[in-house]
Amino acid sequence: MASKREAKAEQEIEEYDEDERALDPKLAEHPDAEESEISRPAKRRKAADGGASWGGGVKGETNGASTSDAGGENGSPSISFKRSDFNPRPGHCIGEGEPTPLMDLQRALFNQGSQKKGSENDGGNVVFWMRMHDLRIHDSRALALASDLAAKRRKASAGSGGNLIVLHILSPGDFKAHDRGPRRIDFLLRALKQLEAGFNKLDIPLVTLLVHPRTTIPDRVLELCKEWGATELCANIEYEVDELWRDLRVIKKAREQGVHVSMLHDSCIVPPGKVLTGNGKPYSVFSPWNRKWTEVLSSDLSLIEASPDPEPNPKSIRTDAKLKGLFERKGDGYGVPDEIAGFECHDKEYMAKLWPVTDDAPFKVLDSFMTGKGGQTVLDSSAIEQGKGKVEANSKESRLGRYAIGRNLVSENGTSRISPYLAAGLVSARECIRRTKAITKRLTVGRDSGAAMWNTEIAFRDFYAHVLAAWPKVSMGHAFIPKYENVRWERDEKSLEAWKEGKTGYPIVDAAQRQCLKQGYMHNRGRMISAMFLTKHLLQDWRLGEKHFSIHFVDQDQASNNGGWQWSASTGTDPQPYFRIFNPLSQSEKSDPEGDYIRYWVPELKGVKGKAIHDPFNRLTKAEFKKLGYPEPIVEHKSARERALRRYKNPGDE
Ligand SMILES: Cc1cc2nc3c(=O)[nH]c(=O)nc-3n(C[C@H](O)[C@H](O)[C@H](O)COP(=O)(O)OP(=O)(O)OC[C@H]3O[C@@H](n4cnc5c(N)ncnc54)[C@H](O)[C@@H]3O)c2cc1C
Numbered sequence: 001m002a003s004k005r006e007a008k009a010e011q012e013i014e015e016y017d018e019d020e021r022a023l024d025p026k027l028a029e030h031p032d033a034e035e036s037e038i039s040r041p042a043k044r045r046k047a048a049d050g051g052a053s054w055g056g057g058v059k060g061e062t063n064g065a066s067t068s069d070a071g072g073e074n075g076s077p078s079i080s081f082k083r084s085d086f087n088p089r090p091g092h093c094i095g096e097g098e099p100t101p102l103m104d105l106q107r108a109l110f111n112q113g114s115q116k117k118g119s120e121n122d123g124g125n126v127v128f129w130m131r132m133h134d135l136r137i138h139d140s141r142a143l144a145l146a147s148d149l150a151a152k153r154r155k156a157s158a159g160s161g162g163n164l165i166v167l168h169i170l171s172p173g174d175f176k177a178h179d180r181g182p183r184r185i186d187f188l189l190r191a192l193k194q195l196e197a198g199f200n201k202l203d204i205p206l207v208t209l210l211v212h213p214r215t216t217i218p219d220r221v222l223e224l225c226k227e228w229g230a231t232e233l234c235a236n237i238e239y240e241v242d243e244l245w246r247d248l249r250v251i252k253k254a255r256e257q258g259v260h261v262s263m264l265h266d267s268c269i270v271p272p273g274k275v276l277t278g279n280g281k282p283y284s285v286f287s288p289w290n291r292k293w294t295e296v297l298s299s300d301l302s303l304i305e306a307s308p309d310p311e312p313n314p315k316s317i318r319t320d321a322k323l324k325g326l327f328e329r330k331g332d333g334y335g336v337p338d339e340i341a342g343f344e345c346h347d348k349e350y351m352a353k354l355w356p357v358t359d360d361a362p363f364k365v366l367d368s369f370m371t372g373k374g375g376q377t378v379l380d381s382s383a384i385e386q387g388k389g390k391v392e393a394n395s396k397e398s399r400l401g402r403y404a405i406g407r408n409l410v411s412e413n414g415t416s417r418i419s420p421y422l423a424a425g426l427v428s429a430r431e432c433i434r435r436t437k438a439i440t441k442r443l444t445v446g447r448d449s450g451a452a453m454w455n456t457e458i459a460f461r462d463f464y465a466h467v468l469a470a471w472p473k474v475s476m477g478h479a480f481i482p483k484y485e486n487v488r489w490e491r492d493e494k495s496l497e498a499w500k501e502g503k504t505g506y507p508i509v510d511a512a513q514r515q516c517l518k519q520g521y522m523h524n525r526g527r528m529i530s531a532m533f534l535t536k537h538l539l540q541d542w543r544l545g546e547k548h549f550s551i552h553f554v555d556q557d558q559a560s561n562n563g564g565w566q567w568s569a570s571t572g573t574d575p576q577p578y579f580r581i582f583n584p585l586s587q588s589e590k591s592d593p594e595g596d597y598i599r600y601w602v603p604e605l606k607g608v609k610g611k612a613i614h615d616p617f618n619r620l621t622k623a624e625f626k627k628l629g630y631p632e633p634i635v636e637h638k639s640a641r642e643r644a645l646r647r648y649k650n651p652g653d654e
Contacts, residue, residue, distance in 0.1 A: 123157025
């Protein structure tokens with residue numbers, strides 16, 4: 001029988017789902033359906049499905065922000081747009097109806113056709129270029145292809161060629177351009193060390209090379225191919241705009257050098273470009289996209305099949321004059337460093353405890369989520385040890401079984417915490433769906449069970465990657481809805497700093513922000529509450545928040561982070577309509593009913609009893625509040641809300 005606490009939480013979540021159908025994009029059938037309060041809402045938006053064409057770009061650029069390349073590695077940072085130093089047409093943002101960089105890449109790959117025929121049996125070696133999102137040996141599409149091609153070449157060359165070499169490029173310029181922070185980089189370096197050992201067991205060298213500036217990467221990669229006698233280069237596709245443009249340069253150079261390039265979809269379950277409306281356009285609203293995504297996946301379950309592990313290289317690679325040194329190559333930028341200048345991680349040990357990197361760490365995280373007992377308060381433990389006790393897989397008592405409830409309670413072990421492993425690709429998204437399918441014996445997506453709901457979240461990750469690929473402008477710092485580029489943002493350093501440090505006087509916001517600073521992670525509900533607070537209550541540019549999260553998160557992922565921020569700021573695809581603004585107080589009472597999360601993360605409030613924890617300034621006496629040493633609220637909810645409604649209603653006005 002459910003405990004009193006659980007029953008109460010369940011009831012609250014039910015009400016919560018009702019009054020917030022449109023607050024959570026996964027729950028909203030159509031966010032425009034429930035317009036209220038203000039009479040000029042999103043109905044004006046074009047038909048939500050495919051309102052913009054595949055490859056839709058920036059129309060009616062506003063805010064004085066041209067799409068010029070600025071900020072980042074060499075320029076001064078800009079919050080309006082991001083530098084794109086691989087842009088083949090500097091200063092140009094992909095316009096309405098223009099092909100996207102992903103389309104260009106696919107065309108360039110296709111046009112190599114004749115080269116492929118020649119290269120398959122040429123006895124050359126094969127390079128697998130492992131990137132930031134696919135750091136694993138098991139179930140990688142391009143690694144499996146590279147291994148297969150190497151085996152074919154071995155046969156054709158009677159053993160003299162056909163070796164597989166794995167390359168990873170460390171690029172501080174990329175880290176900076178993507179606002180990746182020390183924890184994300186530390187996680188990457190730990191993963192690379194682990195992988196070095198794993199590949200070594202297969203007699204496959206993993207060569208790690210630090211390259212700077214990043215514009216030289218295409219040249220360096222092709223030089224290495226030449227040095228290693230490689231005639232085939234394989235990689236999984238990265239969907240960020242700069243990476244796509246970089247890869248176009250790689251293909252061009254490879255062609256000149258007689259190297260064939262294969263780039264495959266891997267990080268999404270259903271590849272971008274495969275979930276389209278009847279008119280062949282990308283969806284910009286999650287619910288219909290999700291229905292189509294499910295349809296595509298159900299009709300082709302090979303999309304979640306695992307790719308085979310790579311075959312070992314022949315032992316002869318250890319004595320090959322050209323290649324034997326690769327196993328130990330160190331110095332001159334080669335090798336996996338302990339840290340990278342500018343990205344030193346000051347809490348390495350704590351990070352390693354919280355987010356361990358071992359061969360089986362992601363599988364332990366998933367096991368703990370799927371068969372660990374749910375409903376426990378867990379605030380600061382390793383991702384692989386989330387609570388005590390095991391239950392049957394598919395039990396309603398498991399963390400997965402309770403997901404519909406647990407995922408909204410910020411102090412509960414209710415979510416999987418698999419995000420850092422997915423973001424860096426230590427585990428494939430396919431593995432997540434395969435595991436739930438094995439438990440429920442069918443593919444479940446939707447809202448009718450914990451597993452279905454969790455799979456929907458995994459789909460959500462695909463959705464934002466599809467958005468990034470279809471509308472590259474969001475990768476370049478642009479709002480998806482152009483008119484909101486004009487919103488007048490406050491430029492108030494003091495309140496921005498208060499938000500960053502978790503000193504806004506709103507306990508739930510401060511707790512979430514402090515969790516971010518300490519753990520490099522934040523509960524999803526905390527992310528939503530906090531992001532909306534910054535953009536609506538403090539009226540700060542969403543790009544500032546996006547950057548702050550990005551720098552601090554160990555699970556930093558440009559597509560999901562940008563999607564989450566633009567949703568919260570009401571500027572994105574399928575956004576939260578601007579006139580619905582989270583009330584931090586009711587959010588606090590619903591997501592942290594006992595106040596455990598707040599008390600843990602905001603120690604000044606440790607001794608505050610009962611409901612006062614959610615609003616100590618108004619619920620305690622002045623004298624009681626003063627004693628806490630906790631800041632007064634930096635904005636007042638009602639007037640902040642009114643200001644936001646005004647500014648959003650007529651972007652550009654005061
Ligand atoms: C403002 C904001 C910023 C965000 N930034 C990131 C980010 O940088 N990296 C990141 O991985 N996620 C981001 N998210 C999405 C989400 O908050 C995290 O994926 C989730 O909290 C990770 O915890 P979990 O693994 O326990 O999630 P679970 O609830 O167990 O979900 C499983 C997986 O589904 C995916 N997922 C869940 N929710 C979302 C979502 N809303 N959007 C996209 N994918 C989702 C993630 O890969 C997640 O690991 C952001 C959300 C918001 C609102």
